[in-house]
Amino acid sequence: MIDIGYFSLCTALVFSGYATIVSFAAGRKQDLSLARSGENAALVTCCLLTLAVIVLWHALLTHNFRVQFVAENSDLSMPVFYLITSLWGGQAGSLLFWGWILSLYAVAVIIVYRNRYRDLMPYAVAVISSSSFFYCILHLFSADPFTLLPTIPENGRGLNPLLQQPLMAIHPPLLYLGMVGMVVPFSFAISALLSGNIDATWLRPARRWMLIPWSFLGAGLLLGGKWAYVELGWGGYWGWDPVENSSLMPWLAGTAFLHSIMVQERRGMLKVWNFFLAILCYSLCILGTFITRSGIISSVHAFAESNIGPFFVTFLVIIAVLSAALLYYRLPKLGPENKLESFVSRETAFLLNNWILLGILFAVLWGTLFPLISEAFTGQQITIGPPFFNQVNTPLGLILIFLTGAGPLVAWRKSSTHSLKKHFARPLLFALLSAPIILGAGVNDFYAFVSLTLCCFVVAAIGLEFHTGTLARKRSTGERYFIAMFRLSSKNRRRYGGYITHVALVLLFVGFTGKAFTTETELVLQESETRRVGEYDLTFETLAYGENAGMQSTAAVLSLHLNGERLGTLLPERRYYKAFDQGTTEVSIYSGLLEDFYLILVGWSNDGSAKFQIYINPLVKFVWLGSIVLIFGSIWAMWPTGRDRRVAKVDTQNALNMNKTVESI
Amino acid sequence: MSYSFPLLLFFLAVTNVFSATPAQVKEIAKSLVCLCGTCNRESLSTCLCNHGQSERDRISREIDLGKSTNEIIKDFTDEFGDVVLASPPAEGINLLAWIAPITALLLGAIILRLFIKRRVETPFLSNSRETSSQENPLDDEQHKRLQNELKQFEESE
Numbered sequence: 001m002i003d004i005g006y007f008s009l010c011t012a013l014v015f016s017g018y019a020t021i022v023s024f025a026a027g028r029k030q031d032l033s034l035a036r037s038g039e040n041a042a043l044v045t046c047c048l049l050t051l052a053v054i055v056l057w058h059a060l061l062t063h064n065f066r067v068q069f070v071a072e073n074s075d076l077s078m079p080v081f082y083l084i085t086s087l088w089g090g091q092a093g094s095l096l097f098w099g100w101i102l103s104l105y106a107v108a109v110i111i112v113y114r115n116r117y118r119d120l121m122p123y124a125v126a127v128i129s130s131s132s133f134f135y136c137i138l139h140l141f142s143a144d145p146f147t148l149l150p151t152i153p154e155n156g157r158g159l160n161p162l163l164q165q166p167l168m169a170i171h172p173p174l175l176y177l178g179m180v181g182m183v184v185p186f187s188f189a190i191s192a193l194l195s196g197n198i199d200a201t202w203l204r205p206a207r208r209w210m211l212i213p214w215s216f217l218g219a220g221l222l223l224g225g226k227w228a229y230v231e232l233g234w235g236g237y238w239g240w241d242p243v244e245n246s247s248l249m250p251w252l253a254g255t256a257f258l259h260s261i262m263v264q265e266r267r268g269m270l271k272v273w274n275f276f277l278a279i280l281c282y283s284l285c286i287l288g289t290f291i292t293r294s295g296i297i298s299s300v301h302a303f304a305e306s307n308i309g310p311f312f313v314t315f316l317v318i319i320a321v322l323s324a325a326l327l328y329y330r331l332p333k334l335g336p337e338n339k340l341e342s343f344v345s346r347e348t349a350f351l352l353n354n355w356i357l358l359g360i361l362f363a364v365l366w367g368t369l370f371p372l373i374s375e376a377f378t379g380q381q382i383t384i385g386p387p388f389f390n391q392v393n394t395p396l397g398l399i400l401i402f403l404t405g406a407g408p409l410v411a412w413r414k415s416s417t418h419s420l421k422k423h424f425a426r427p428l429l430f431a432l433l434s435a436p437i438i439l440g441a442g443v444n445d446f447y448a449f450v451s452l453t454l455c456c457f458v459v460a461a462i463g464l465e466f467h468t469g470t471l472a473r474k475r476s477t478g479e480r481y482f483i484a485m486f487r488l489s490s491k492n493r494r495r496y497g498g499y500i501t502h503v504a505l506v507l508l509f510v511g512f513t514g515k516a517f518t519t520e521t522e523l524v525l526q527e528s529e530t531r532r533v534g535e536y537d538l539t540f541e542t543l544a545y546g547e548n549a550g551m552q553s554t555a556a557v558l559s560l561h562l563n564g565e566r567l568g569t570l571l572p573e574r575r576y577y578k579a580f581d582q583g584t585t586e587v588s589i590y591s592g593l594l595e596d597f598y599l600i601l602v603g604w605s606n607d608g609s610a611k612f613q614i615y616i617n618p619l620v621k622f623v624w625l626g627s628i629v630l631i632f633g634s635i636w637a638m639w640p641t642g643r644d645r646r647v648a649k650v651d652t653q654n655a656l657n658m659n660k661t662v663e664s665i
Numbered sequence: 666m667s668y669s670f671p672l673l674l675f676f677l678a679v680t681n682v683f684s685a686t687p688a689q690v691k692e693i694a695k696s697l698v699c700l701c702g703t704c705n706r707e708s709l710s711t712c713l714c715n716h717g718q719s720e721r722d723r724i725s726r727e728i729d730l731g732k733s734t735n736e737i738i739k740d741f742t743d744e745f746g747d748v749v750l751a752s753p754p755a756e757g758i759n760l761l762a763w764i765a766p767i768t769a770l771l772l773g774a775i776i777l778r779l780f781i782k783r784r785v786e787t788p789f790l791s792n793s794r795e796t797s798s799q800e801n802p803l804d805d806e807q808h809k810r811l812q813n814e815l816k817q818f819e820e821s822e
Contacts (some may be wrong), residue, residue, distance in 0.1 A: 043699070089675050141670070233711075233713055234707060234713075235711060236711075236713035239708075240704070241708070269784075301775050336784070339784050339785065340781055340784040340785045342785065343781060343783065343785060348781060351780070351781065352777070355770075355774065356698055358773065359766070359770040359773060360770065362765075362766060362769045362770075363766035363769075363770075366762070367762070367766075368766050370753075370761070370762045370765075372754065373758075373761075374758055374759055374761075374762070377758045378757070378758055380746055380747055380748070381747075381748040382747045382748055382750070382751060382753040382759060383698050383745065383749070383750060383751060383753070384707050384752060384762060385698055385708060385746075385751035385752055386705065386708065386751065387696065387751045387752040388694070388751075388752035388762065388763075389755070391752075392763075392766050392767075393692070475813045475814065510755055520687075520688075520691060520710075521687075522687045523675055554726075582703075583714075599762050600713065602713060602718075603718075613713070633696070
């Protein structure tokens with residue numbers, strides 16, 4: 001069985017190599033039958049990788065501990081759910097999973113665009129297949145998931161206890177779907193450059209296929225935050241860890257891309273820049289994978305150190321150099337079709353948006369990599385932690401949130417002073433009126449005050465966009481208000497989906513701002529003792545112990561009251577996993593509307609007393625709410641409209657007709 | 666007691682002696698990281714591991730001895746090196762950590778400014794465009810025609 005897995009990887013290597021070469025040749029000759037052959041090879045690659053994944057899953061489910069990966073990442077006591085998710089719990093398996101997702105993307109693109117973008121598709125398939133080829137090399141020569149052990153252990157080591165959490169089961173696949181999927185817009189960018197068809201055609205597939213991984217990546221990041229919040233026990237959801245950073249960076253670049261392509265579609269400008277961003281996105285994904293998996297920078301997420309680093313560096317350099325050369329080669333054809341007409345225009349707003357997004361991106365990249373640079377010069381290790389990132393990024397984030405509201409208010413081409421006044425007056429007035437209320441609510445931190453005021457501005461600006469649009473539609477159609485609003489938003493999905501994600505950003509920022517008001521308390525409580533924490537009364541009832549084969553656990557039982565009303569029982573817990581010699585903290589959270597009561601059991605003593613760490617985290621709920629709205633907004637924006645479907649149909653029909661003509665000749 | 670981790674046991678023996686407030690300790694711990702080797706340089710103010718706990722106790726003791734924040738942090742850097750600081754000191758090569766993002770941002774702003782300036786048309790042209798497009802409100806006749814066109818467009822979809 002295991003041999004089948006290994007053999008299918010070997011065959012996948014051959015097929016992906018074949019798909020790359022043949023598709024490239026098909027692109028050069030614009031030969032449809034060659035292109036089909038390449039596409040079929042990509043489909044076969046996917047089937048073979050699927051087989052390999054099934055074999056590994058089978059090995060995990062049947063506890064085949066002869067396989068090193070199975071022995072190191074699962075054990076007999078694990079439930080089926082975690083046996084399945086342990087596929088991505090270790091280096092080799094998660095890389096296989098990664099390569100498999102890549103091949104699935106290839107298949108999806110081939111199916112969706114089987115009869116469209118025929119001049120671009122062969123190259124796109126070639127680019128995706130070349131990535132597949134690279135991952136097959138990794139599977140076979142660096143991180144073989146089917147390596148066998150000389151002796152068969154009786155039991156496996158089990159899955160890392162930190163990963164035995166439902167959120168953690170879905171967080172990695174979402175991130176992978178995001179990071180891997182960025183290959184598609186990249187492949188369309190490269191195919192446009194290779195084919196010389198460098199008008200805005202490539203942007204259409206690239207936009208849709210950027211939105212998909214971009215949404216997955218966003219969802220993955222936020223779920224990761226949620227996981228950190230409930231599992232790591234430090235009261236926060238974002239720690240600027242190198243691995244978090246390395247998945248944030250492609251997300252930022254993708255956000256910049258999704259905005260700047262609008263300038264090209266609308267005004268025929270920023271062509272080079274858009275190619276650059278698509279290339280940057282994918283390069284950052286490779287860089288991120290490299291950072292995560294090479295163990296080069298210390299991180300909570302680090303996989304065991306391995307020899308995988310040089311492979312990724314080589315791959316990254318090849319991608320960067322070839323793409324840059326290609327872009328340079330096409331430079332003469334990439335002049336702008338229009339000129340900017342004014343400093344005050346939507347175009348400029350998008351440029352500013354890109355400037356600030358890339359500014360944040362650079363700060364994050366720099367902070368992540370600087371410890372290596374510094375160590376190379378001084379020989380001394382340094383740490384770049386949250387204080388650095390927060391100090392650098394907070395002001396930039398505030399500019400970003402301002403632009404979120406202001407950008408859509410500025411007209412394309414040129415906004416006159418009159419139009420600016422008209423559009424900005426009410427949101428600004430709303431923000432000015434809300435400022436004293438925010439101050440009155442006790443917000444005394446400068447950044448927090450600015451942030452919340454700006455959030456009010458953005459909400460008013462976007463609300464007005466919806467409102468005026470709806471009124472206009474209502475006037476012309478006579479529909480009722482909410483129906484008009486719904487139809488308006490579903491007829492212009494891109495625009496209003498975009499606005500919804502802007503609202504999500506506001507919610508996220510409100511949540512982030514809450515961090516400024518977190519309060520921490522450390523308490524030692526005797527049994528049955530009640531102590532007041534903020535407005536809450538916390539009673540420590542007793543300690544409870546439990547043990548099973550792999551794990552010892554100690555939990556504290558506490559009850560929480562607010563103004564005499566019982567809110568519930570809290571059960572913070574510490575666990576100790578023998579096989580990993582690792583403890584985990586199970587936080588207990590009472591989540592109110594406006595703040596979370598976040599309780600950690602720090603330790604206990606023989607006399608029955610216990611020590612607790614408490615965070616009262618205001619507004620955290622807005623982060624989770626913002627996440628949901630963000631996902632909703634992206635789905636709204638990417639959902640095909642009736643018009644999209646008709647365009648696709650016409651494209652397909654044209655392509656089919658052309659094929660017939662070619663065949664008849 | 667087989668249940669409790671021996672690592673976690675000792676804390677009560679020392680906790681109650683201090684006069685330094687937990688808030689003071691946390692404030693200092695925030696600028697340091699935990700170097701136990703397993704928790705990946707988590708902030709010393711939040712790290713729950715044993716090493717983190719004893720390092721916080723140490724800060725507490727040093728506060729009791731009347732040491733200033735800077736002196737305490739210096740004790741830590743003397744012992745562990747700069748790696749114990751949550752963000753690098755702004756001196757020597759590490760000054761670059763702070764300067765580079767700001768420089769990049771400013772550079773970006775300058776490039777952007779030059780780019781826009783180069784691309785902006787002469788005022789004369791843009792004015793003539795403006796009068797011919799968007800900014801003019803439509804008269805009633807035009808408005809009606811626009812609505813009809815839009816309606817037809819939607820129906821044709």
